[in-house]
Amino acid sequence: MKRIVLCLLLCILLFPFKGTAEEPESTGFDLEALAEDTVFLVNLSDPHHAILGLERNADEKRYPASTTKIMTCIIALEQSAFDEPVKISKRACNLSERNSKMGVKPGETYTMLDLLYGLMLPSGNDAAIAIAEHVGGSVDGFAKLMNAKAKSLGMTGTHFMNPHGLHHSEHYTTARDLAILTAYAFENDTFRTIVATTEHEAISTDGRKLILRNANRLLRDITANTYTPYSCLYEYAIGVKTGDTHLAGKCLVAAAQKGDTVYLLVLLHGKNAPDAATGRERDAYLAQRFYDAAALFEYAFQNDTVTLDTNGLIRRCLPETYAVAPDPSRTFATEILYRIDWNDADRLTLPRWQADLFARDPFPEEYLSYSIDTYFAPVGTKAGTVSILFNGKTAFKGDLIAEDYTYPPTPEPTEEPLYIITDETPEATSEPYEILPEPTPEWFPIDPEPPKQSFFSRLFGLFRCSPDA
Numbered sequence: 001m002k003r004i005v006l007c008l009l010l011c012i013l014l015f016p017f018k019g020t021a022e023e024p025e026s027t028g029f030d031l032e033a034l035a036e037d038t039v040f041l042v043n044l045s046d047p048h049h050a051i052l053g054l055e056r057n058a059d060e061k062r063y064p065a066s067t068t069k070i071m072t073c074i075i076a077l078e079q080s081a082f083d084e085p086v087k088i089s090k091r092a093c094n095l096s097e098r099n100s101k102m103g104v105k106p107g108e109t110y111t112m113l114d115l116l117y118g119l120m121l122p123s124g125n126d127a128a129i130a131i132a133e134h135v136g137g138s139v140d141g142f143a144k145l146m147n148a149k150a151k152s153l154g155m156t157g158t159h160f161m162n163p164h165g166l167h168h169s170e171h172y173t174t175a176r177d178l179a180i181l182t183a184y185a186f187e188n189d190t191f192r193t194i195v196a197t198t199e200h201e202a203i204s205t206d207g208r209k210l211i212l213r214n215a216n217r218l219l220r221d222i223t224a225n226t227y228t229p230y231s232c233l234y235e236y237a238i239g240v241k242t243g244d245t246h247l248a249g250k251c252l253v254a255a256a257q258k259g260d261t262v263y264l265l266v267l268l269h270g271k272n273a274p275d276a277a278t279g280r281e282r283d284a285y286l287a288q289r290f291y292d293a294a295a296l297f298e299y300a301f302q303n304d305t306v307t308l309d310t311n312g313l314i315r316r317c318l319p320e321t322y323a324v325a326p327d328p329s330r331t332f333a334t335e336i337l338y339r340i341d342w343n344d345a346d347r348l349t350l351p352r353w354q355a356d357l358f359a360r361d362p363f364p365e366e367y368l369s370y371s372i373d374t375y376f377a378p379v380g381t382k383a384g385t386v387s388i389l390f391n392g393k394t395a396f397k398g399d400l401i402a403e404d405y406t407y408p409p410t411p412e413p414t415e416e417p418l419y420i421i422t423d424e425t426p427e428a429t430s431e432p433y434e435i436l437p438e439p440t441p442e443w444f445p446i447d448p449e450p451p452k453q454s455f456f457s458r459l460f461g462l463f464r465c466s467p468d469a
Contacts (some may be wrong), residue, residue, distance in 0.1 A: 029299050031056050035288045036250070036270040038062055040175035041296055043352070044255070044262035047183035048176065056298060061157055061172045062225050062268040065243030065251045066100070066123045068165030069164075070178070071146050073120055073194070073248075074185040076131050079145075082113040082190075084134070085205065092129040099166075102127040102202070103210050114202035120194050120241060121212045128164035136253075139163065139292050150177070153184055167247050175266040178253055182240055182264050186255070195239030215242050217290045218254055228283045232290035236297065238262070242289075246272060252289045256297040260360070261353035263300050265293055306355035308348045336401040340386060370400065377402040 031039055031054070041054040050058065090106045102124025104110065110118075112134070118127035129139060136142025139162055146160040157174035165171070185191045198220045202210045214220045218237035222228045234254040243251030250270030255262050270292075273285035357364060375404035377383035379402050387397035 028052075028303065029054060029296070034267070034292050035285075036177045036267040036269035036292065038266070039296070040179055040266040041182075041300060042179050042264050044186060044264055045181055047179040047264060051300060054119060054300070055175070058175045058266075059157060063167060063171065063179065063245065063248035064165055064173045064268070065245045065248035066125075066165045067178055067241050067243040067251050067253045067266075067268075068160065068163065068171070068173075068180055069119050069123065069128060070185055070241050070253060071149065072128055072131060072142075072163040073116055073159065074104055074181075074188060074191060075145055076112060076116060076119075076135055077188055077190055079135050080112045082111065084112040085109045086112055086115055086130055086134045088126070088130050089133055092133065094127045095125055099125045100215070101125060102212065104130065104204075105208075108208065109205040110202060114200075116194055117197065117200040117212050117324055118202055118210070121197065121200060121214045123215055123242065124212075126165040128162075132163040150181070153180055155180055165243060165245070165248075167245050175268055176268045178268075179264050182253055182255070182266075185240075186262070186264075192239065195241065208410050216240070216252075216254070217287065218256075218293060221421065228286070230283055230287040232287050232294070234290070234294040234297065236301075237294075248288045250285070254293045254297075256293075256301075259353040260356045261301075263297055265296055267292060301351060301353055304352045305349050306352050308350065308355055308358065333459070337402075338383065339403045339406040340398045341401055348396050350390075350395060354395065357390075363375055372400065379403060 024467075038060060039055060040050055040058040041052070042049060043051055065381070083435070086109065088104045088108045088110070093104065093106050095101060100123040100193040104115075104118070104124075104126050110130075112131070115127045115131055118124040119131060132139045132142035136145050142163050143160050145160075145161070147443055150158045151158065155173065157169055157172075158171055158177045161168040161171040164191055177389055195216075196219065198214045200212045216237070216239065217232040217395045218234045219239070221231050221233050227336075234256065236258050238255045238257050240255050241253050243253075248269065250267075251273055252265070252267045252270075254265045256265075267289050267323045270289045271285060277285065282313030357367065367388055367390060368386075369389055370384060372384035374383055381402060382399045383402045384400040385397060386400055388395045420429035
């Protein structure tokens with residue numbers, strides 16, 4: 001028995017109870033389950049720091065593949081005009097069949113804007129070379145512009161060798177640097193428009209049309225194709241760029257927006273499909289980065305929270321006074337001033353995308369709901385309720401307490417009465433009026449008095465026969 005007790009004591013000493021020790025705080029998201037070895041998720045307003053600890057290998061150098069074109073696009077936007085004609089060289093079209101292309105031909109001319117759509121939607125390497133030659137004089141000259149821009153943005157782990165991202169051992173970047181670059185590019189409205197477009201029609205100067213479709217499957221459903229059965233659409237997606245080479249793996253820089261909050265995500269070095277994979281199996285590898293992105297965005301929108309101090313918050317959300325239509329049957333207030341007594345605590349924790357809405361001026365009316373039970377509540381008593389709702393759910397609510405009333409102003413006395421009630425004939429007016437002609441009298445003829453007749457004439461007239469007799 002003593003030996004058993006001794007063994008139990010030794011077990012307790014050698015293997016202490018784990019529940020008593022403090023464990024490191026978990027993000028709640030399993031980064032190890034992702035197909036990509038590099039992850040970096042940030043808020044657009046702070047592209048240097050990951051949110052919720054959602055980063056892995058963020059400062060490790062990786063091959064960026066076609067996410068390189070984010071830099072190509074922003075340099076072209078800043079150093080050329082949209083309507084500049086760009087002639088396509090033979091070198092721009094001298095690409096192997098495995099390259100992604102816009103579809104231009106040597107000698108054709110397109111506007112710079114059309115080439116930028118061809119660069120960012122179908123990820124045209126031919127468009128990238130044409131832009132580089134036009135803006136930088138050559139591919140090498142444009143690469144110097146790219147590196148100078150990267151240095152000015154503080155992208156310390158980045159070096160570019162070309163405008164398209166085809167593999168080169170000295171062409172690399174980091175997830176953090178790509179987030180910094182994309183946040184900068186998003187300050188350009190045209191850039192944001194291009195990367196959020198699902199389809200664009202480019203037309204050469206000789207009239208040839210090209211239909212350009214976005215390769216970002218968060219934005220465009222391509223399941224109509226038999227070989228791409230997996231839909232990856234994400235309702236909050238707003239861009240930006242895919243990338244894919246054998247050595248870079250499956251890459252994606254993505255952005256999603258809910259309310260006023262924008263998150264940027266960089267996924268690099270995702271798993272390639274096996275060489276033998278075809279059909280559904282191959283598309284599952286192509287779709288995985290988009291599913292991973294959607295899962296990360298959803299986690300961020302739900303769990304990246306902000307705690308607000310509700311003291312004075314309502315003054316930024318609701319008007320201080322509510323207009324009341326006056327009742328014509330009685331004297332009544334035209335405005336009532338309310339104080340808000342919150343039913344919730346003084347501090348309120350909300351997802352960041354909801355908290356960011358409070359920065360709007362004025363606060364969006366669609367999120368407000370208030371009802372007034374009585375317009376005659378004495379000062380200092382409850383007159384109604386107010387609430388702020390998101391997605392149909394009440395975030396917080398309070399009572400409307402009557403504070404003061406504003407009545408219609410009493411009209412100032414005036415010497416001239418508003419209305420005159422009198423039996424007297426109104427005074428003549430100086431205003432012109434129509435003068436009617438006097439009526440013409442109608443005259444009726446009267447027979448003259450008959451002449452006097454003698455007695456015998458009247459007597460004989462009694463026996464005179466009428467003409468009708």
